[in-house]
Amino acid sequence: MNIPIKNICCIGAGYVGGPTMTMMASKCPDLIFHVVDINKKRIESWNNKDLSKLPIFEPGLEELIAKTRNKNLFFSTNIKEAIESSEIIFISVNTPTKNKGLGAGKLSDLKYVEACAREVARYSKGYTIVVEKSTLPVRTAEVIKNILNSSESNSKREEISFDVLSNPEFLAEGTAIKDLDSPDRVLIGGDNKKAMIALSDIYKAWVPEEKILFTNIWSSELAKLTSNAFLAQRISSINSISAICEVTGADVREVSRAIGKDTRIGSKFLDSGPGFGGSCFKKDILNLVYLAEYFDLHDVASFWEGVVNINNWHQRRIAEIVIRKLFGTITGKKIIVLGFAFKANTNDTRESAAIRICQDLIEEGADLIIHDPKVSPDQIEKDLKIKQISETNTNPDSLLKSQIGQWKFSKNIDIFDDAHAILVLTEWEEYKHIEWQKASKKMVKPSWVFDSRSIVNAEEVIKSGLKLWRLGDGSKTKK
Ligand code: NAD
Ligand code: UGA
Numbered sequence: 001m002n003i004p005i006k007n008i009c010c011i012g013a014g015y016v017g018g019p020t021m022t023m024m025a026s027k028c029p030d031l032i033f034h035v036v037d038i039n040k041k042r043i044e045s046w047n048n049k050d051l052s053k054l055p056i057f058e059p060g061l062e063e064l065i066a067k068t069r070n071k072n073l074f075f076s077t078n079i080k081e082a083i084e085s086s087e088i089i090f091i092s093v094n095t096p097t098k099n100k101g102l103g104a105g106k107l108s109d110l111k112y113v114e115a116c117a118r119e120v121a122r123y124s125k126g127y128t129i130v131v132e133k134s135t136l137p138v139r140t141a142e143v144i145k146n147i148l149n150s151s152e153s154n155s156k157r158e159e160i161s162f163d164v165l166s167n168p169e170f171l172a173e174g175t176a177i178k179d180l181d182s183p184d185r186v187l188i189g190g191d192n193k194k195a196m197i198a199l200s201d202i203y204k205a206w207v208p209e210e211k212i213l214f215t216n217i218w219s220s221e222l223a224k225l226t227s228n229a230f231l232a233q234r235i236s237s238i239n240s241i242s243a244i245c246e247v248t249g250a251d252v253r254e255v256s257r258a259i260g261k262d263t264r265i266g267s268k269f270l271d272s273g274p275g276f277g278g279s280c281f282k283k284d285i286l287n288l289v290y291l292a293e294y295f296d297l298h299d300v301a302s303f304w305e306g307v308v309n310i311n312n313w314h315q316r317r318i319a320e321i322v323i324r325k326l327f328g329t330i331t332g333k334k335i336i337v338l339g340f341a342f343k344a345n346t347n348d349t350r351e352s353a354a355i356r357i358c359q360d361l362i363e364e365g366a367d368l369i370i371h372d373p374k375v376s377p378d379q380i381e382k383d384l385k386i387k388q389i390s391e392t393n394t395n396p397d398s399l400l401k402s403q404i405g406q407w408k409f410s411k412n413i414d415i416f417d418d419a420h421a422i423l424v425l426t427e428w429e430e431y432k433h434i435e436w437q438k439a440s441k442k443m444v445k446p447s448w449v450f451d452s453r454s455i456v457n458a459e460e461v462i463k464s465g466l467k468l469w470r471l472g473d474g475s476k477t478k479k
Contacts, residue, residue: 017092034082060177168224174345189220242472252472277342319360331365339426377409
């Protein structure tokens with residue numbers, strides 16, 4: 001007999017929980033979705049009438065929210081009520097890397113996941129399917145099962161029982177709605193076929209059955225970490241090749257195109273850039289490294305750690321190139337930074353390459369003007385851990401005297417006056433359409449454009465009299 005499902009709860013209203021439940025609600029109008037979070041401000045933003053004020057920016061999200069919110073999709077802080085009424089509970093909370101204690105710097109901190117499991121144990125009624133949506137270290141399901149089954153309150157309530165499934169999310173930010181609408185696969189790991197079918201029935205409303213994969217729970221957990229590790233590994237691979245291109249006269253775009261034609265390699269995820277960012281690649285690889293070390297697989301651990309090491313090296317390399325090209329000193333020089341988000345079409349800055357690169361440039365004394373169409377100056381301040389220069393402290397003498405540089409946010413992109421360089425760090429569409437002749441006239445001479453995303457119109461930049469450095473472009477940089 002099928003397990004009847006009517007109410008679904010998702011704990012965690014973040015980049016995954018919010019869009020995923022919105023998509024499910026839009027595809028399953030007969031089911032009710034409750035998205036809950038301890039962060040009151042975040043929930044208020046999800047409920048904001050002004051859809052441009054949702055807590056996250058994702059193309060296509062506003063339209064789906066308009067269709068579903070307060071119909072069969074509800075955002076609230078009432079965790080107890082949502083758990084009590086739901087037959088399926090997704091855990092979609094953050095799983096950051098631990099910064100102290102056992103496994104610090106590598107292992108994910110499971111305190112939020114554990115807190116959720118305890119809440120579920122306390123409030124659930126009857127049989128409940130608990131779904132790991134967060135990305136978790138392998139064998140976390142065991143921890144969740146232990147908490148659910150050993151909770152004191154539960155042992156007193158005989159009618160309570162649980163199944164734990166793993167259903168990792170593969171969406172990428174910036175394309176989340178497209179990815180959720182048409183996923184390459186939906187992965188469901190578990191050991192109770194009935195529970196797995198109940199979960200897959202939700203997806204079957206729009207995902208073709210052959211794309212829904214059933215595995216055991218540990219394979220599902222490990223497949224998620226492996227998937228991110230493979231993707232990140234491709235970026236570190238091509239970024240390492242970009243450095244070779246620059247010294248040999250080769251062009252990394254041509255190399256990518258040539259190798260991508262090999263169907264065994266494939267053409268996706270071969271764009272050299274300023275280094276991968278985002279909240280997950282580094283965290284998930286480090287989890288894999290920890291797992292390998294734990295089982296004494298030290299060569300395996302160092303293989304995967306190399307992917308993160310190359311990424312760190314590559315981000316520092318970009319700041320160093322800027323400094324070297326600007327005659328070895330950038331003290332007091334105005335540098336325009338275009339883009340702070342870790343990729344285009346998101347307001348997320350977690351682990352963005354821009355953080356490390358901007359910090360390095362400021363430390364070397366540069367005066368940065370940072371532009372991003374979706375990231376707020378408050379967020380940049382939190383990330384850089386350096387206060388934005390105030391309007392009252394812009395005396396150029398004081399800037400030159402200070403050892404450390406400073407930064408200022410600009411909403412406007414027309415900010416090229418007296419700049420020594422422009423550094424493109426995020427591939428926002430609008431940066432492709434800059435009028436280089438106009439920009440050049442306003443800049444100090446000689447001045448540079450550093451394009452770490454290969455998006456500017458190279459010919460126009462050069463025609464306008466600016467010097468161009470493109471990541472991985474040995475042919476241009478040798479001139
Ligand atoms: P997030 O930080 O955007 O959101 C997590 C939310 O969980 C926060 O709003 C937080 O307040 C809430 N939360 C934490 N503890 C809670 C509790 N006890 N009760 C209720 N709410 C609680 O994180 P995210 O980016 O959505 O990522 C969530 C998980 O999904 C992570 O494990 C991540 O690795 C994984 N993931 C993320 C992405 C992505 O693109 N961001 C993609 C796939 C998988
Ligand atoms: C990534 C994965 O693509 C998702 O499948 C996964 O669900 C998610 O992580 C997660 O687990 O969090 P995301 O980090 O949102 O998604 O974005 P990506 O498109 O993967 O980009 C990650 C980083 O790699 C960005 O900084 C991006 O600019 C960079 N990148 C990507 C490149 O430098 N070159 C490329 O060719 C592709």
